[in-house]
Every structure is written in C-alpha cells, then in structure tokens.
Amino acid sequence: MTFSPAIKIAPSILSADFANFGAECEAIEAQGADWVHVDVMDGHFVPNITFGPATCAAIRKHIKGVMDVHLMIAPVDAYIDAFARAGADVLTAHVEAGPHIHRTLQAIRGHGIKAGVALNPGTPVESLDYLLDMVDLVCVMTVNPGFGGQRFIHSQIDKVRALRARIGDRPIHIEIDGGVTPETAPLVAAAGADVLVAGSGVFKGGSVSDPAPYGVNIRAIRAAAEAARA
Ligand code: DX5
Ligand code: ZN
Numbered sequence: 001m002t003f004s005p006a007i008k009i010a011p012s013i014l015s016a017d018f019a020n021f022g023a024e025c026e027a028i029e030a031q032g033a034d035w036v037h038v039d040v041m042d043g044h045f046v047p048n049i050t051f052g053p054a055t056c057a058a059i060r061k062h063i064k065g066v067m068d069v070h071l072m073i074a075p076v077d078a079y080i081d082a083f084a085r086a087g088a089d090v091l092t093a094h095v096e097a098g099p100h101i102h103r104t105l106q107a108i109r110g111h112g113i114k115a116g117v118a119l120n121p122g123t124p125v126e127s128l129d130y131l132l133d134m135v136d137l138v139c140v141m142t143v144n145p146g147f148g149g150q151r152f153i154h155s156q157i158d159k160v161r162a163l164r165a166r167i168g169d170r171p172i173h174i175e176i177d178g179g180v181t182p183e184t185a186p187l188v189a190a191a192g193a194d195v196l197v198a199g200s201g202v203f204k205g206g207s208v209s210d211p212a213p214y215g216v217n218i219r220a221i222r223a224a225a226e227a228a229r230a
Pocket of ligand 1: 015039143148178
C-alpha cells in the first residue's frame, strides 16, 4: 500500500446487508469505493455488537483493494494477531481502548500492516503527542462510535485542522468516520482529511440487486470533497 494524499471514499459495511457481505463488498468496489471500511464492535467499548475476525477473513476474499478494519473493542491487544491474520491492510484501534495504545500500535506495525489510531469526539489531539511517529492513519470520529446514521459533530472540524498542522509532511492519512455526506465532506476535506468513511451516506437507496445508487452516492461525496480542496 503506497501513500497517496488523494481523496479516498471508504464505505462502511455497517450499513450493508449483513446477510450479503461478500456481494456488498464487490458491489461497492465496482461502484467506485477506494477502501472498504469494516466496523468491529464488542458491546463493551461501544454499545453495539457486530462481528469478529472470522467474518473479516471471510469478507477479505471479496475485497480487491484496501480492507480498513476499525476496532471498537476493549481490551484490544489480545485480538491484534487475529485481525492481522484475517487480512486487514489498515488496522485501527482507539486511543481510549486502554492504557497501552503505544504497545497496540507497535503490535499492529509488527505485522507489517498500516497502523491506525482513532479518537472519540471528546478526546483531544494532544493524546497523539507521543504516537504520531508510529501511525499511518488517524481516524477522527465525527460521531460517537457505535451506530451508523448519526448526525455529524461539527466541533471535530477544528480537530482535523489542528491534526493536519501537527502531522506536517509525515505520510499519515486523516480519516473521518461518521455522518459523512456531500454536505459535510467538503468541511473535513478543506480541513485536511483524505479518507472519508461513509455508511448510510453510501448505502442509502441501493442494494446488492440495485447497486447503482451506491455509485451515485460515492461520486457525490467525492466530488464535494475534491471541490473543497481545489
Ligand atoms: C460508527 C462507525 C462508522 C459508521 C459510520 O461507530 O465507526 O464507520 O458506520 O456510519 P455513518 O456514515 O452512517 O455515520
Ligand atoms: Zn468506523
């Protein structure tokens, strides 16, 4: 995976048909998705449960590009090996998931894959002060994690701007997760984000048997974000 600062759209399969993950992953890639965002929830770190490494490994076979796995689990360290073996290209853990995020990121990078760190809306950028040299991606949560379809939290735009300044010329992606639409995408793209996760904003109006709306939604988010950068 080589670093590119271009805008990337990462549909979250949290909004897909859970009985059809393979076909849904193929459909969103065919409709122009750059990355596939996979939300892992444990009912403990967040108040919702999705799936674990076995499902990620099964999905992997249906993804040609980047599998971007977002771990909303605590504890997290005991599961890093399993998600790396499941084929994650990017593996992201939350800074709030426990006292040992530094060790967690070391473990992820130890597998030769990209390490991401996610920040909840209430967590300041200062929490990354001693981590930026060991991450490939920072995920700024623009909703409280746990559910799709929530409203974008505008206070996070300042956080993205502050983060972009701190990152400087390091090859680190800034990912936005939650409430991304053609209306909110330009706000975060202008502030310095390059990976836009969108669940409900991509899957609305479409299905595996009628995937064209996925493409319409992806193109609308991408065009709005790219226009804000120009
Ligand atoms: C929230 C997840 C997100 C979620 C985004 O906890 O991490 O990836 O699926 O969904 P939307 O785009 O609908 O806000
Ligand atoms: Zn996510």
